[in-house]
Amino acid sequence: MDIAVLSDIHGNYVALESCLAHAVSQNIKTFLFLGDYVSELAYPERTMKLLYEMDRTCSCRFIRGNKEEYWFQYRAGGEQGWEDGSSTSGAMLYTYRSLTPEDMDFFEKMPISQKIQSEGFTAFTACHGSPFKVNEKMLPEDENTRQIMERTGTPLILFGHTHVQRKIEYQGRTALNPGSVGIPLYSSGMSQYMILHGENGCWREEFISLPYDTDRVIREMHEADMYRHAPYWSRITEKILQEGRVSHGTVLGRVMELCREETGSCNWPDIPEKYWEQAIGELL
Structure with a gap:
């Protein structure tokens, strides 16, 4: 049994298409998504369309990320405080205005953490930040990360949020980050995801990095006027897409x-x- 694990798409449907095509070419039919589906990039509705298609045609699980929490908080606060043209909030406002009631319902059904047990295999916990907080960072050599790993009821944790592919091991426990599909760091501009291979009742990770058409993504940012909606934030996004440093x-x-x-x-x-x-x- 193999599982494709994808996190932090952030609206990069072009990179998502590349990752999904690669996973399908490996005969993978089970997918786990770890949150932060849209934000930062142009045409978020195209990412949502892909996610709905995957949910209809494959076995999928979806975890809620901190970006999804932001949409709920903004709605609950009367849609106040974010401004178009602001580098701080303009990209989020652009994305929020594209979301449909169906999208919000879809996000609302997602747990922030889930224990996943497949028959014959070791159970693992899937989350975005940590199993306990959606925006908590799990970093290597960090005492808080070790405490999180000790408190979690499974020996394996799959997490996202930091946009960096990594494996953290501590006292017989393991935490795996598949990296970011959409805006990865330290990836030389390549999209990232992970394949979890089920072998003899255990799981073995395979980190994947894939080239995709970054020029198209940047071109579409200009087409969608992202540099007006969120001027400096979009400049940072473009730099990450190219170099990710x-x-x-x-x-x-x-x-x-x-x-x-x-x-x-x-x-x-x-x-x-x-x-x-x-x-x-x-x-x-």
């Missing part, structure tokens, strides 16, 4: 630091664009 989170952290240094406080998402410009000048 500096994350949105790293730049945002510096943006907020600059804002606090000058004003004494910084309240997300009300961050002036000048701090984005300065941070990008330093980091990119």
Whole structure:
């Protein structure tokens, strides 16, 4: 039994098509998605169409990511606070406005963590951030990660969120990140996913990196006016698609630091664009 594990698509349907085609070529019929389905990139409805097609034609499980949580929080807050043209919130607003009631219902049915048991195989836990928090980062050599692994009721955890393919081992337990389909870090511009091979009752990981048409994705960002909706955020996205060395989170952290240094406080998402410009000048 083999399972294709895909995470952090972020609206990159072109990369998703490449990963799905490769998985199908390996005769894989079971798919596990670990959250963050749309955001950052153009035409999110095309990603959703692919996901619905997969759900109809294959055996699929879907886990909720932090981006899905953002959509619910924004809706619950009366759709206030995000602005078109803002590097902080413009990309999220662009994506949110594309979502249909069907999409929101689809996301709402997803668990943030799920124990998966296949007959004859070791059980594992699937999540986005961690089994306990949807936006928690599991990082290597981190004491919090070790505590998470100890608290989780299965010896294997599949997680996403950090956009980096990695294997973490601790006291006989393993945590696997398949990387990011849509906006991977340190991948030289290639899309990433993982195949979980079931062998003799156990699981063996195979990390996959695939080339795809990044130029098309960037071209469509311009077609959809993403650089107007989220100016500096989109510049970071383009740089990650090409090289994948500096994350949105790293730049945002510096943006907020600059804002606090000058004003004494910084309240997300009300961050002036000048701090984005300065941070990008330093980091990119």
